Amino acid sequence: MCSNFENNELFENAEVPQTGNQKNYSVCKKCDKSSFVLLQKKDPFCKSCFYEYCRHKFRSTIGKSNLVPHKSNVLVAFSGGLSSSALTDLLIDSIQNPDSHKKLHLHPSFVFVNGCHLLCKERKDLSNVQFNEIGRMFKTGFKCFVTSLEMCFQSDGTFYEQITSETQFPLTNNDCQQKWFDSFESLNSLTAKEEYIRRTRHLLIMEIAKREKCPFVFLGSSGSRLAVNLLTDISQGKGNQLQNEVGFCDDRHEVKCLKPMREFVKKEILFWAKMRDVVYEEKRNLTTQLSKKATLSRLTESFITGLEESFPATVYTIVRTGNKLKPLANSSKTCSLCLSQVDEPKDNYSAIDALNDTLRLSRNSTNEDINKFENLCYGCKTMIRDSNNSANIIPELIRCKQREIIDDFLLK
Ligand SMILES: [Zn+2]
């Protein structure tokens, strides 16, 4: 298991609470065994009570939504990081539970979207890169798939494949890699690049789920991650999309995207991984070793982590507030890139009008360019505003989708 300074910090916090009598925390709050973890600086749990607490929370998050029928096919997005590895372990544990009342009746399959080789500044020789994630996913014994971020520029259905061996290499090709680098490098800010990776990864996963007849996708997003995403999205002007981004179910796509880890904070996931010996590896990403101010999301993360030190319920509060947010009005237009609703301002000159005018004036764009922007939501437009060459940003997968919609419409 990988560990970093953050883990150690959390483990220490568990043993030495800052307030109250230390003796109170040494015994589990549910039984009289010695405690293993202290949650929210006030709830000590022993190993077996913590195990039941996590399993119950996981099952009830899925169960209370009443969205996932028995024996459904679900595609689990596996990145190999802490949260998705814990999700995989919790899911398999719940599926194999000998107690039939507590058993989850689901048919999982897994997908890994490789992107690490594209994020390094110097383009590495791929043959030297080892993909431990593929081996770990393969060992689950369920159906597994693999693709790479750049494959969203593949125009036919061969953008992913099933894994048949532990040492299989992620699918890639030079043409798609070139297109990916061109569009990725045309984005000027790190925030836009992070957002672009998030969007294209999501797109690939949803498309694979659709083709593999999985009506549901499980994401490993924890409450801590969702709180960061929520505040980052607000600061990027994505008000209309917040409900889908932070809620349990995102139904913008044909496939429903669910977040069964949304009630867990990072500390709970860390202790689950420690207790169950879950192997995980946090890979280098765009902002590794950069300052706190490198991207909006990094800055938000450090803000929330700072708040949590004094107010342990910060993440819960943000996520619960997010649950109550609803879009102002239903719109018939959907964004070409993220498929969320596009605001249709009716009366006054709005922020989206201002952004359209800025794009027109700053780029001296042709009408064709402007039409491309018209189909994007405010959030995606601000991302593309940071791009030198907006024409290449939309992945081939989306273009195919748009053509299918037009063909369907013409046939009808
Ligand atoms: Zn206990």
Ligand SMILES: [Zn+2]
């Ligand atoms: Zn969008």
